[in-house]
Amino acid sequence: EPEVTQTPSHQVTQMGQEVILRCVPISNHLYFYWYRQILGQKVEFLVSFYNNEISEKSEIFDDQFSVERPDGSNFTLKIRSTKLEDSAMYFCARAGGSGVRNSPLHFGNGTRLTVT
């Protein structure tokens, strides 16, 4: 059973539509991350989120992407206007243990986003 629950498990959307991917950590941690994995490619870092703010983001995380934790529990990734190349598996992760350093990330099972 993953320590991070992601919903939905699969999302199909049309190009240009907005999607929101959700992540619910089981325990109350402060550090969250989004990664993505395009089919057949490596897992890529998108963004890290600490204490309700973005702490770092990659070049992939452009203005079409946003993250927030609106209710102090759910952690969401929004893609405003999806493109075909956004099709990928999106993983949410949280830092484990009592601190960020030395603690490995715990990943959810992912949301497969298909943009048609």
Next chain:
Amino acid sequence: AQSVTQLDSQVPVFEEAPVELRCNYSSSVSVYLFWYVQYPNQGLQLLLKYLSGSTLVKGINGFEAEFNKSQTSFHLRKPSVHISDTAEYFCAVTPGTGGYNKLIFGAGTRLAVHP
């Protein structure tokens, strides 16, 4: 900046045979090293990690890895594999200072265990 190279995209092996999945990294600073496994249709699960201390680290499911600083390698090994070990394996690094915000993953190695 850090980078990770997994030298084999696919490794076929027979059940009960030993296996080694290779990982090399590049970094100008000290790093923490990890191996994650991804079973079909599942997320990434931590197998083991190297932070400091003994260079031989043991993880779950009988896997172990050895950190070799001079060769900048962190190869994953298992003396006898099972069919259930069939999965994608990812090596990852993160800088060892300043807290870590992101893991840098290798491209992955698909381990296929045959009966």
